[in-house]
Amino acid sequence: MRSFDGCRFPEAGSLGQMCPTQQTSIAATRDLLRGASPSDVCGGPGPVVAILLALVAIATAGTHPATAQGLPDRCHCGYLAVRGDAVIAEQASDRLYTPASVQKVLVATAAMHLLGPEYRVATVVRGPQPDDDGRVRGDLTIVGRGDPTWNRNHFERDPRTPLEQLAEALWQRGVRRVQGDLVIDGTAFPGRETPPDWPVGDLSFRYGAVPSALAIDANTVPLSMRPGRRVGDPAIVSTTAPIELYNLAVTAPAQRHGKGTVEFQLRWDRAAIVVRGEFPISEPAFDIRVAAPRPLQLFADAMAEALRRRGIDLDGAVRILDLNQAAAQTADEIVLARLISPAAVEWLEPLLADSDNWYAEMMLRVLGLEIAGAGRLDAGLEVLGDFLVDVVGVDEADFDLDDGSGLSPFNLLAPRAVVSVLRWARQQEWFAGFEVALASDRQGTLSRSWGAVPRLRAKTGSLTHVQTLAGYDYSISGEPIVFAVFSNGRAVPRHEMKRDILAELRRWNQIVTTLDAGVAAGGTTR
Template sequence: ALARRGAVARGRGRAACRARGGRARGGSRRQARGVRHEADLPRVLASNTKLLTTAAALAELGPDFVFETRLLARGEVRDGVLDGDLAVVAAGDPNLSGRFHDGDAFAVFRPWARALAARGIRKVSGDLVLVNGIFEEPRVHPDWPRDQLTTWYEAPIDALSFSDNCVLIRVRPGRGAGSAAVVETVPALPHFRFRNTARTVDKGGRLFVSREDDADVFVVSGTIARRSGPLDVWVAVHDPGAYFAGALRAAFAEEGVELGAGTRPAHGLPEGVWEQVAAHRSDLAATLAVTNKRSQNFYAECLAKLLGYRLEGKGSWTAAAAAVSKVLAGLGVDPAHFRIADGSGLSRGDQASPRAITTLLERMYFHSFGREFVRSLPFSGEEGLAWRRRLADPPYRGNVFAKTGTLSGVSTLSGYAKGATGRVYAFSILCNQVRSNAAAHAAQDRIVRALIDRG
């Protein structure tokens, strides 16, 4: 076990920080007494839940796991026309976007269109079949705040998804004061609709962008200054299947391949003779990094539901929680000390004690996949991330690998801290009933600095 050492602090006001720390030097498993505070009391985790989800995914799937989303075709080709259907078979891959392609949203789909063209296919007369049977509804967890369903962090979870199931809404000023603002989606897709009452004003301006609860109708209101540049807002879509199909058609059209108008969802691949045309593959390491470094809820939920499907036979929230819990128990984390509701921490039902978190961190540090796990975590001072301003001064910069977590009244920080002598400490600081995030962050940072200063 990690040598148990740490420091404890309370947040200001009503903030209660439960803390536990531990130490490792190389492969040592020598026991030692340490300092801890309410280490066995479960607390709301917020995004520290992602540590549980990603550890379970890595331990169960292995670092060499690859998502494979397949494009298949059936039918005869005559004069450049496929007299038949295309099918896309889902793999639960959250990476079908422009994230790893310099922002080119269609980059994943372009090779598919070119593969069809290489077979002499310039038009598909039949349907586009979306084989999407591994994740079950509902797509939005029942615990998630109902007044935030259009935000990027509450995007619906589907096994066949495009661009994190979010679309970029771009608003520009009109020709002059009093004119309507110009609204578009990026990329432009025909099935999206708008209710736009936003107007252009001479100075100032305040815009509001949302979506109707049960349709992909985006509502834009307020004002925008006439000299303003474009304003971009990411909004979660309502219908992931329609979004995926629309994006695929648009990408294929750019490559000179026309798809038929019909789209059919399917739980499994329809009967017939299908031939694989192309596939997109994504690796687990990059997926874990986005999940933890970017704290991307959509990625975490896809991982959790995939584990549910593989271990429990269902891609439901209940199966996901059972699967993650099963893997964690197999790693030696006492199930009495944690409870899983979703994969991201957006649910307040995700709770664990500091002891459970540090036990998991210990097990993963000494795990054969431990290096991959630590690499997936954000580090102190890392540019472009929430960490860039915390613990960013020497000797702390680059020596803390940890996951933050934030909900209303919740601030958490758990991970590893490396002392000057090379000792590595596992720690978990879970603050609930927080009135001030700044005060909670300051308390957490003091604890981590104390660990590093111990050497």
């Protein structure tokens, strides 16, 4: 068991020992209703609080789980809610669950602590000094170290803006012609791009885009789709990206409306996407962003085009270094241009509020690169694990992580570990930037699909049969409730899982409100 300033986490499935001054579990109120005296319940808060706690228990007893009690018995569910030093509610918080995107909280806090909120990534262009005629007599090498911001979150007008800025910087440096190759060096992120157990069906979509040390538009490309003129005609698919499209999708009858089965398959041997399946003739046209095939090739092509548009001629070829190939640097090479990313604290809103998997996977590899010296998936996971155990004090048995984003169904995490991280984060100088980047009723995933929510700053998580939520509840004045709720293995609509989690939060708020009133009343009678 772990200690919260004198209070101890309860054992899984039981009340355990709480704070001596404040018994704040609904289980304790039921003990009181069964006839136990307040002094029997961890010292007891006094008769006034005992009465109020009993009223809370009466108010919530016998009601339907979906409307008042929150999470039903028939699920693999665990939670922990703490306020100050008091455990408000707990259920199996030391067991392991699939956390989904709540896992991004771990990556965000590790990055703020180990890299710092003002950490920035430099992308540099190396090559020989141009001569008086503007000729670079050798290769021009673009060296990436994992800047995740060359996308629409930071460059809304055009995610290719950073490429244009690099080309302009080279022009200002006097570069007019490159008499060698344009070399793309993405070797800062070698090895496996994704965990081996990411679902194959996720790899083609935006949320499954692979990380790379050099990337534009979060390694995604746009597709537009609409039905053909007649049933049986090919569906109409187009893109503005420089990739090949193999369109095998057909137009299906109107009876298939809402049941389209279009799928996208990436060709890793070339920059190509295969589109197959059915598109009902009654469906409207739609646009979608999918994962980019061969993202470093797309980056290379875009960089060459940016140079051409700026008037810089390239005599040689466009070359991409093998990810496991050491980049060679000649003695006459210097840094000709440099582009610095926004500060790491500015990466947090898309990571946390919008739950962008791209940022999580990129940041995990940046952690590996900067802290362990290798921008590999396994190096980033090792750094993250060391941070949780050595810095925060999480029990190493409370997690087994497979990626940074939470997309893998094989991630395992205990609710009490997340609460420990959230409580630890509140004591850090960078907490304000972290907290404001979490979702709320006006920002991010909570504002889009959860309906009416309390005054939360929280991280959501969703996978098939998985719904999670963790963060800070400010519905009651004073100390927030710091909580983590993991609901796994429920074959019900997602909105029902969200409803039940919010019901759980409302129940905790009712407990705290009653306790606060009781403590105040008890204080005036002594």
